[in-house]
Amino acid sequence: MNPLRRLGSSRASLLTLLAVSALASPAAATAASAAPDAVRASTLGAQAAQSGRYFGTAVAAGRLGDGTYTGILDREFNSVTPENEMKWDTTERSRGSFNFGPGDQIVNRAAAHGQRMRGHTLVWHSQLPSWVSSIRDANTLRSVMNNHITQVMNHYKGRIYAWDVVNEAFADGGSGQQRSSVFRDVLGTGFIEEAFRTARSADPAAKLCYNDYSIENWSDAKTQGVYRMVRDFKSRGVPIDCVGFQSHFGTGGPPSSFQTTLSNFAALGVDVQITELDIAQASSAAYANTVRACMNVARCTGITVWGIRDSDSWRSGENPLLFDRSGNKKAAYQSTLTALGGA
Ligand code: G3I
Numbered sequence: 001m002n003p004l005r006r007l008g009s010s011r012a013s014l015l016t017l018l019a020v021s022a023l024a025s026p027a028a029a030t031a032a033s034a035a036p037d038a039v040r041a042s043t044l045g046a047q048a049a050q051s052g053r054y055f056g057t058a059v060a061a062g063r064l065g066d067g068t069y070t071g072i073l074d075r076e077f078n079s080v081t082p083e084n085e086m087k088w089d090t091t092e093r094s095r096g097s098f099n100f101g102p103g104d105q106i107v108n109r110a111a112a113h114g115q116r117m118r119g120h121t122l123v124w125h126s127q128l129p130s131w132v133s134s135i136r137d138a139n140t141l142r143s144v145m146n147n148h149i150t151q152v153m154n155h156y157k158g159r160i161y162a163w164d165v166v167n168e169a170f171a172d173g174g175s176g177q178q179r180s181s182v183f184r185d186v187l188g189t190g191f192i193e194e195a196f197r198t199a200r201s202a203d204p205a206a207k208l209c210y211n212d213y214s215i216e217n218w219s220d221a222k223t224q225g226v227y228r229m230v231r232d233f234k235s236r237g238v239p240i241d242c243v244g245f246q247s248h249f250g251t252g253g254p255p256s257s258f259q260t261t262l263s264n265f266a267a268l269g270v271d272v273q274i275t276e277l278d279i280a281q282a283s284s285a286a287y288a289n290t291v292r293a294c295m296n297v298a299r300c301t302g303i304t305v306w307g308i309r310d311s312d313s314w315r316s317g318e319n320p321l322l323f324d325r326s327g328n329k330k331a332a333y334q335s336t337l338t339a340l341g342g343a
Contacts, residue, residue, distance in 0.1 A: 040341070044322075044333075045078030047340040051295065054079040054116055054302035055340070058276065061085050061102040063312060064109060068327040072308050073113075079161070080110040081118040081275070081304050087127040091152055095131055095144065100155050107159055118275070118304065119156060121164035121211065122149050123195045125181035133182045141186045146198045153202035162207035162242055162273070165199045166192050170212055176225030192229065193238050200239035211244030211275055217255035218264065227265065234268050244275035248306070248315075253279050253286025259293035266299035276306040278313060278320035284335035287322070291339035 041047040048055035056079025063069045073080075084090060085102035092098055110117050123145060125133075135141045153163065169192055171179035178184045183191040192210070199208050210230065215223040226243070233240045243265050247254065255261075262272045274294055279286045294300035307313040311325040322333040 042337075044076045044337060044340065047337055048302065049078060050341060053294070053300070053340075056080055056116075056118065056302060056304035057308055058083040058304065058306045059106055059110075060307075060312065061105045064105065069308055069312070072323060072327055077115060079116045079118060079302060079304060080106060081120045082106045083120075083307070084127070086120055086152065087124065088122075088132065088148065089127045089129050092148055093129055096147075098151055098155070100152075103156070107156060111159065116161040117156075117159060118273075119153075119160040119163040119206070120275075121167040122152060122199065123165065123169075123183060123191070124167035125179070125183065126168070128182070135182065136186060138186050141182065142194070145183065145187070145191065145195065149195060149198045150202045153199060153206065157203045158205065160203070160206050162209050162271075163199060163203075164211035164244055164275070165208045166195050167211045168213065169210075170215070170222050170225050172214060172222060174221045176221035176228075178225075193233065196233070196239050207241040207271065208239055209242040209244045209271075209273065209275075210240060211246065213246035213248055213276070215243075216245050216247060216249075216258050216261055218257035218261040223261060227268075230265060230268050230270060234270070240270060242271040242273055242301075244273050246276035246306075247274045247278075247290060248276060249279040249286065249290070251280045251283065251286070253283065254290045254293060258290070259296050262293055262297045262300050266297055271299050271301045272297065273301055274303040277303060278306045278315060278318075279332075280315070280318040280320055282310075282320050282322065282330055282332040284331045287332040288335040288339040291336050295339065295341070 039050050041050060044055040055077060057073065057077045058081045059073065060083045082103055085106055090099060090102055107117055132144060135144060169178050171177055178189050196208055212226060215226050217223060230240060230243060265272050277290060291303065294303055305321060307321050309323040309325055309327055310316055310319040310321050313321050322330055322336060324330055
């Protein structure tokens with residue numbers, strides 16, 4: 001029997017309290033910093049876990065037979081995002097007919113390896129079957145969208161840590177408004193709120209994220225547009241738990257305001273996550289700067305890179321990832337591990 005249980009619950013919680021306050025005391029903090037080796041790990045996932053974060057990667061079902069790929073996946077990463085397998089053109093290619101095979105392959109494998117899952121993505125104008133993008137009737141589209149969210153989330157209920165409920169709904173450029181898409185054009189801008197409300201009812205335990213690219217620079221109109229939406233959602237009680245910053249960067253890495261952006265969003269009361277990180281030419285400094293921005297924001301809960309080896313990347317010509325084509329660690333791997341606090 002658990003000795004704490006024998007003590008009775010009030011004694012047990014008192015002991016827990018004492019233990020927690022000892023850990024939180026300045027003396028304990030000093031002791032911890034005096035023994036840094038004890039908290040240094042040698043893989044990305046294990047090191048991120050030391051600060052309560054995860055370090056993940058996008059995974060393609062088609063590569064799971066490659067032993068080099070899965071070897072790195074299981075050694076380094078403790079979170080997984082399906083690169084394409086949960087998108088609408090795979091999960092509901094024709095109306096009402098759902099295909100969870102490729103997604104299940106990734107989810108089952110991740111569960112067997114103790115990796116958490118990010119679900120990607122429920123409502124997105126791209127990789128959307130034409131039977132959806134050609135709908136012109138609002139009632140039909142509303143019911144199709146809500147049914148899609150509900151069916152996919154029900155299927156994966158309890159197995160997904162965070163869902164990208166709506167992906168890339170804002171326009172590039174200076175408008176700060178939503179982009180044109182079948183969802184906005186037929187349902188109006190309120191489709192995002194509706195999607196989040198439907199998602200909360202489908203799986204109340206999953207974190208619900210809005211995910212986008214080019215929202216890392218604080219002064220950009222697109223960033224400001226998404227910020228205003230999240231602020232509005234929080235003020236009206238629309239269920240949103242997190243914002244994903246895709247972080248597909250050029251050679252220079254993140255904009256200098258990236259940490260400011262992360263902390264300003266976090267101050268609205270949402271978690272922030274780096275969800276699809278890759279950096280052209282993968283300079284060590286650019287990766288370190290990105291990771292540091294997250295580490296410096298308490299509510300930045302994790303980082304996902306968009307693929308494992310350069311050859312796995314959608315931008316493979318730019319060599320943007322942490323492992324080379326043979327699966328060797330690149331210089332940016334080391335700077336990333338160090339920025340996470342590791343040896
Ligand atoms: O599945 C078909 C296959 O049947 C066919 O033989 C083959 C021929 O080209 O294409 C395969 O589909 C490709 C699919 O990836 C799976 O490999 C598509 O053509 C290709 O367009 C698709 O690209 C994906 C892209 O999203 C599509 O928008 C990338 O792998 C994926 O990395 C990328 O990921 C997105 C995120 O979801 C959202 N943010 C941006 C990010 C990068 O574009």
